Amino acid sequence: MLKAALIGCGVIAPTHAKALILDGRATVQWACDLDVGKARERIPQAAQFTADYREALADPSVDVVCICTPHADHADPLVAAVAAGKHVICEKPLGVNPGQVDQMVATAARGEENGLVMAGIFQHRFNPLIARLKVLLDVGDFGRIEAASMDFRCTRADSYYSAGAWRGTWAGEGGALLINQAIHTIDAVNWLCGEPLAVAGTVERRRLNSIECEDHAAFSVQYRGGHRGTFAAANDGISDWVTDITVRCERGSFSLGKGAYALIALDHPSAVIRADINGHDRLRDAILPVDDSGGKAEYGDFHALQIADALSAIIAGRSPRFRIADAATSVQVVLGVYHSSATGGNDIALPVRGYTHPVFTPASLRK
Helix, strand or coil: CEEEEEECCCCCHHHHHHHHHHHCCEEEEEEECCCHHHHHHHCCCCCEEECCHHHHHCCCCCCEEEECCCHHHCHHHHHHHHHCCCEEEECCCCCCCHHHHHHHHHHHHHHHHCCCCEEECCHHHHCHHHHHHHHHHHCCCCCCEEEEEEEEEECCCHHHHHCCCCCCCCCCCCCCHHHHHCHHHHHHHHHHHCCEEEEEEEEECCCCCCCCCCCEEEEEEEECCCCEEEEEEEECCCCCEEEEEEEEECCEEEEEECCCCEEEEEECCCHHHHHHHHHHHHHHHHHCCCCCHHHCHHHCCCHHHHHHHHHHHHHHCCCCCCEHHHHHHHHHHHHHHHHHHHCCCCCEECCCCCCCCCCCCHHHCCC
């Protein structure tokens, strides 16, 4: 039985604890948080509690750590965990600037050289429907990708940001709407479309005066192969959770949505492939009652499948399906959008170098 330590016991940590226990091959040995009372309240399954995660890393019985801290605090625990010889499952995003992302990718690579599993969370890639569409795109069943689009909308109020001093700040969260709420949908498009090469766009703070960062964004991504994706995102104050994706190809197209990446439109000349895709959509529905991240649509689903894959990788001595390096891609896209917006909205090659983020003044806030 593997033993796990949770580092950071905020809102996502119970999802990790549930996934570990649901899998049945791991127990929660430690729950680590600066507020030990919060750790005890949110992770009652843990055998031990501490305010200093280094105490858990010093425990030789601990095999794997789940990093669930605020965004800016992901890098230090990962570096310390690798130094302690622990496997790592790290929540998104890897960091709040390119320097942190580069540090984590390089550290994870050293860990992998020493046989450690380094998994980066982007759990929507484990959605059976999205995973099947990815395979069909990669093997050419849809032909060449011609274009993709994303429409993401949600509501996050002032009260959400005031609940955590790090939220909605460049230093603590690394942004707002894109790097936290929309990043899962951005990642789904990126994964389906291939390697992103450049981004261009703008972000704005239109609605909220309680944050430093953006609540609206419009940008495009150029992918290897020549196709582009167009992205719109808004914390509009009226939408619950909209995650609409469309991919148009040489021999068909598909659209996902309903707030849970369900199939809402499909065009393909093969009746067999259409049946295959619809079957994977039903499989997604069959898994959700078990792997539903507590029913919170904003977390998305399939954490348990990704964490199960990481545990299988540890046990089998293989790489996880998605490594820390894989999780860096969509973070780099988001940071590229911020940098593009700050420097005039022009194309920015990825990964970003010489990073700067926008600064919004009170005059830029639209009432």
